[in-house]
Structures are given as structure tokens and as C-alpha cells.
Amino acid sequence: MIDILMVDDHTIFRSGLQRLLLDETDLRTTAEAGNGAEALELVRRRRFDVVLLDINMEGRNGLEVLASIRAAQPALPVLMLSMYAEEQYALVAIQAGARGYIAKDAEPAELVYAIRCVAAGGQYLSARAASQVSGQLGGRDDRPAHQRLTVREHQIMLMMLKGLSLTAIGNEMLISVKTVSTHRGNILDKLGVASTAELVLYAVRHGIIQ
Template identity: 35%
Template sequence: MIRVLLADDEVIVRAGVKAILAATPDIEVVAEAGDGHEALELARVHRPDVALLDVRMPVLDGLAAAAEFRRAAPDVAVVMLTTFAEDEYIAAALDSGASGFLLKSGDPYELMAAVRAVHGGAAFLSPEAARRVISLLNGGVMTRQAAARERIAALTAREREVLALVGTGLSNAEIGERLFLVEGTVKVYVSTMLSRLGLKNRVQAAVLAYQAGLVEE
């Protein structure tokens, strides 16, 4: 069972998201919060696997809360929920250490898929967010391909293979199946790769994989 903490200052939104997740046999909402500070306090008590955080909340917004989760509860995978698709929110979510980014207007299936993906160690961007990231890459706002390729040059061939598969959104178990490695070995490769590249999470690794041309659009 995947234990989820849900944080949103709009009660109706929380009720809707909870209803969607309650319809799945493998996901349980164990706590609800109205702001980021409360979410952090409840996380210490309920120890969720995944935290769904609204970007805009009082007291402590979702982006600040996500950064605090990364420091205080690194085992909790964070997915950002928002009604906004502006580039600054997507970029800030990536920088905050979030493993996923969803629009509230998206398909309910995306919500369930995101929870399962980040719980499995993968990253998840909604289609709209993914399009914006790719647009930024193509527009040269983020690091250009040449710089990205130079950045990954220090990786071993196997680490580059792992990075490419992380870029496609595969979990550690799925990468292991592709490369004929045990899941624990893949986890070590991913951890080492993130550390060597100075990346905070798999979402940033996926972005770099696209920038370096390891994953086709």
C-alpha cells in the first residue's frame, strides 16, 4: 500500500483528489494538510511514502515545503499539484527537489500514475509540463546540448545508459530489467550519477538526459 499525504488549502480540491486516490486498491491517503507547515508536521507522525503538495498554500507554500521535505524527509517522494503551467512554477518545482509535477486540470489517471511512478523511484511530469520543459530546452533557456554533453562526459558508459533510461521515466526495477542488473545495483548507479552531476533528483536527471540528446523528444 502506498501511503500518501495530501496538502492543499482548498478543502474541495483535497476532497476531490482524495476521492480519486480512494478508488485505487494500492493507494491510501493517510493525512491531509491545509498548508506546507502542517504537511511537514503530519509527515513526521504518519511517515507517508508520497506527498502531494499544492504549489500555492498559506504559511509555507508547496515549493518551500518540497525543499524542506528534501532536507528533513528525503525518503518522501514529492509531487507538486498546481492550476498553473507557467514556466517559473515548473522550473521552481524542479529546483525544489520534487519528483513530479501535475496540473489539477489533468486526467485523474495522471494523478494515480504519478503517485505510483514516484513511489517506484521514477520521475513524473504531466504531458503539459513535459511540453513546457522540452520547449524551454529547444528555446535555449536551459543548458544547451553542447554544455549538457560536456557535463555528462565524466560519466562511465554504464552511468550514461542509466541516465538515458532515467530520462524515459523508468523506475530502478525497470532499468534493471533493461540492463540485466539487480535493482540494488541500479539504485547505486543512480545515486552515484546524481552525486557526480550535482543533481537533486531524477527529474533534474531526466531534463539533463534530454538536454544531452540521450532521450529523443
């Protein structure tokens, strides 16, 4: 039996996903979490075979939570779920330590297959995402600038878009304010913007935030 921790800040989505998995005799949702803090508490005191983790959550986003899960339970497979298209976050998620990435609009059978795949020690990407990731790793990278940020830069960018100060970001990531400032400068340079206000406009244009 594959025991699943489901992490998503939308109760309705979690309920629908749990009902979907009831039809599978080898899968069961043994716990749910609505945010990163709840998820980490569960990971530290209970055993799971797979974590289904949403990227776009209030508070700490899924990539930040993924890093904490990797630190607490390095061998625990994490399958990232997202409303974002695969080309936007798949490579970032894999580089951050996820075992797989799947869009929320995927067919139910594909999600079930992906869960079984990562639980068995494999890695899951759709055929389209796998081709894109392969090309990106091979140097054929035509993604928008924000998709070429490093994992840490991407995490800091998302925190900046939430309005967190450099000090707050440093405290959250356990790095110095000077280091955060350096990353901020690199992010703005890579995206071709001159300020946090311009970064917000960039994020809206590219669908990073609504």
C-alpha cells in the same frame, strides 16, 4: 499499498481528491494537511510513500514547504500539484527537489499514474512539460523573466508579494537580511522592475497573483 499525505489549503479539493483515490486499490490517503506547518509535523512523525503538495497555499507556499520536506525526509517523493500551467512552475519545482509536477486540471487517470510513478522512484512530467523542461535545460529558454529566476529567488519573490519584510523573509529562510536584500535586487533587475510596487503589478499581469 501507497500511503499518501495530501497537502492543500482547500478542504473541498482534498475531499474530492480523496474520493477519487478510493477507487484505486493500491492508493490510500492516510493523512491530510491544510498548511505547511501541519504537513511538516506529519512528515516528521509518520511514514508516507508520497506527498501531494499544492504550490499555491496561504502562509508558506508549496515551494517553501518542499524545501523543508527535503531537509526532513530527503528520500520522500513529492508530487507538486498546481492550478498554474506546467510551463510556469514545472522546472522550478523539479530544480527544488520535487519528483514530479502536475496541473490540477489534469485527467484523474494522469494523476493516478503520476502518483504511482513517483512512488516507484521515477519522475513525472507530462509530455508537454517534459519537452519544455528539456528545452529549458538545453539552453532554449523562451520563458518569461519570472520563470527564469532561481529557486531561491522565486521563493523570495513569492514572500515579497505576500508583503513580508526583508527581515521576516530572512528569519523564515534562515539567511541574513543582507543576503535577502541582494536577492531582492537581483529579482528586480531580472524582471525589469524598479520597486516592490512594480513587482506586484508585474505579478498581476503575469498571473502570479490574482
